Amino acid sequence: MSTSPSAAPRRRGRRPGGADTRGALLEAARAAFVELGYDGATVRGIAERAGVDPAMVNHWFGSKEKLFVAAIQLPVDPSAVLEQVVPGDPEKLGERIIGAFLSVWDATGGGQLAALVQSITSHQEAAQMLRDLVSRVLVKRLIEAVAPDRTELRANLVGSQLIGLGMARYVVKLEPIASAAPAELVQAIGPTIQRYATGDIG
Amino acid sequence: MSTSPSAAPRRRGRRPGGADTRGALLEAARAAFVELGYDGATVRGIAERAGVDPAMVNHWFGSKEKLFVAAIQLPVDPSAVLEQVVPGDPEKLGERIIGAFLSVWDATGGGQLAALVQSITSHQEAAQMLRDLVSRVLVKRLIEAVAPDRTELRANLVGSQLIGLGMARYVVKLEPIASAAPAELVQAIGPTIQRYATGDIG
Structure with missing residues (x-):
């Protein structure tokens, strides 16, 4: 959803740290929170699903909580x-x-x-x-x-x-x-x- | 729920236009609105479920909207x-x-x-x-x-x-x-x- 128009279509392997990564993390986070709940989902697991380094979660969102908020599309x-x-x-x-x-x-x-x-x-x-x-x-x-x-x-x-x-x-x-x-x-x-x-x- | 105790148990065929019919329509409407939503449920389909003529909906309720209101009012x-x-x-x-x-x-x-x-x-x-x-x-x-x-x-x-x-x-x-x-x-x-x-x- 937030994936930029220039996002590379590949789904596997480490992604570069661009807007592509942010979109992939949001998508992976939504799937993980739905499947595993807030407590069950981990930063590491979400990064894994997105095919990016876990450090990217902190880089783009700052914390699991903020990633959750972004994933649920809260305006706040x-x-x-x-x-x-x-x-x-x-x-x-x-x-x-x-x-x-x-x-x-x-x-x-x-x-x-x-x-x-x-x-x-x-x-x-x-x-x-x-x-x-x-x-x-x-x-x-x-x-x-x-x-x-x-x-x-x-x-x-x-x-x-x-x-x-x-x-x-x-x-x-x-x-x-x-x-x-x-x-x-x-x-x-x-x-x-x-x-x-x-x-x-x- | 509103079907009178004397309601005939048959589910098929046209019913007479009595209170029996009204109860059957409400019951069918509730099931249809729950399954299909307001737009998906049709007067014809509800009448079909109830085993009555679609004209009975107008006779008893006046419109699909009014039937809906009656259906949701029943528990309240x-x-x-x-x-x-x-x-x-x-x-x-x-x-x-x-x-x-x-x-x-x-x-x-x-x-x-x-x-x-x-x-x-x-x-x-x-x-x-x-x-x-x-x-x-x-x-x-x-x-x-x-x-x-x-x-x-x-x-x-x-x-x-x-x-x-x-x-x-x-x-x-x-x-x-x-x-x-x-x-x-x-x-x-x-x-x-x-x-x-x-x-x-x-």
């Missing part, structure tokens, strides 16, 4: 979001999470989120990738930094509200949520995320 | 849900909504919800139907009975959390939400619904 790097979201008043973390979520997906017009949801509903593999994303890469890492207990359930709850907000705003296009100003949704939904992340969940 | 009969949900402690309305949502969709194993989401992501018509279902038929009617103001936004917010819960539990199958006891989710998510329906939303 979770670590960048974490940097944006974690610092600040701990009581307003929920508001910052909603604000970051909206700013990321509003910027893509929601089309990528709709495409992601469509993949998830039609392909078990995509659902597996989203599970990994929610529970390991993004939410759990964030939640573990703040949650007093039950991090898995809290991460799920946060994920469920974010998925539902994404569905309502970008896929189903429920009004007024679809056209609401981000600040209004931050006010309305922030406290939900806050309670799920750090509050009393029963 | 709005009047039955309202009867179950509205009476009781107004402070626990949110818990009752989550409880009813889970009892309805758990009973179908979630397969129907997954099929519905898949239709929504691929077909604007299905998204429109869900918008109508959420904002007119189920949530708005319920929310209008209890909300102090901003009924549309409140209905959207409730809808977003219900859609997200449905996605997390039945489609993405996030753990632990996918396997959690309903009572645990009622405790965790009930207060969210309560606040969206009747509380301070900013």
Whole structure:
């Protein structure tokens, strides 16, 4: 998909470190994450599939997590979001999470989120990738930094509200949520995320 | 499911135009929409499955769209849900909504919800139907009975959390939400619904 038009067609052997390599790594990563899950897939194995040196993963993506994010075609790097979201008043973390979520997906017009949801509903593999994303890469890492207990359930709850907000705003296009100003949704939904992340969940 | 107990067991041949026919059409429509999606399922094919004349679809439902709405409403009969949900402690309305949502969709194993989401992501018509279902038929009617103001936004917010819960539990199958006891989710998510329906939303 990201393979440049000048990509050599060969599938075997070491590739040079060009855009070709990046595309081959993305393709191999998608296959590996689908087959083996996030934990099961290794940088070495993905590089092997792509026929490139494992150092190319670091060169092009920086880490397995970032390769995963690129492979799932997320418009955002979770670590960048974490940097944006974690610092600040701990009581307003929920508001910052909603604000970051909206700013990321509003910027893509929601089309990528709709495409992601469509993949998830039609392909078990995509659902597996989203599970990994929610529970390991993004939410759990964030939640573990703040949650007093039950991090898995809290991460799920946060994920469920974010998925539902994404569905309502970008896929189903429920009004007024679809056209609401981000600040209004931050006010309305922030406290939900806050309670799920750090509050009393029963 | 709606086939009356006195329904003749025959599967072939034209049925008479009674309630039997309506139930058979709903059953056939559900199977067809799940297998083929909204666009793939045809009035003729559904009538064929039901063993009735295609004219019966117009007679009982008016159109394929209305048949679809009827088919997806079956596990979520709005009047039955309202009867179950509205009476009781107004402070626990949110818990009752989550409880009813889970009892309805758990009973179908979630397969129907997954099929519905898949239709929504691929077909604007299905998204429109869900918008109508959420904002007119189920949530708005319920929310209008209890909300102090901003009924549309409140209905959207409730809808977003219900859609997200449905996605997390039945489609993405996030753990632990996918396997959690309903009572645990009622405790965790009930207060969210309560606040969206009747509380301070900013």
